[in-house]
Amino acid sequence: MLKVVEILPGWTGPHADHVALDYDGRHRRRMTLTGAHGLSFLLDLPAARLLHGGDGLKLDDGRVVVVEALPEPLMEVRGDDGVHLLRLAWHIGNRHLTAQVEAERILLRYDRVIGHMLEHLGAKVTAVTAPFDPEGGAYGDVHHDHDHDH
Structure with missing residues (x-):
């Protein structure tokens, strides 16, 4: 082969x-x-x-x-401005979620609970279908979504 x-x-x-x-x-x-x-x-x-x-x-x-x-079901997260989007990114990162970070939006794998949390933080969350190409992480490619207490 x-x-x-x-x-x-x-x-x-x-x-x-x-x-x-x-x-x-x-x-x-x-x-x-x-x-x-x-x-x-x-x-x-x-x-x-x-x-x-x-x-x-x-x-x-x-x-x-x-x-x-391939395109897949994702959530598009947008903030009111750059600072708001940075705060949203902090909350996403604090939960160790795999994310594709762009200049004006963050893409996440679809998760109703996370979407609800982000909306309560003032984010505009929209369901989209797109290819997902997330950040690899500081120590190389990271492939896990989990939540834990600090």
């Missing part, structure tokens, strides 16, 4: 196939994948990592398969 030998961030060159995966499907260490055109291969990394939309997966035969981030 073909194996991935290198991950090429933001690949824009030619490619033999592509795989379309949601966030969970793109955060892996080891799995067999089959591209949209039938090319099968093994992803076998030393540690789990998040593959980003647009990454190229270079196979041991030299071909490249491009990763596509």
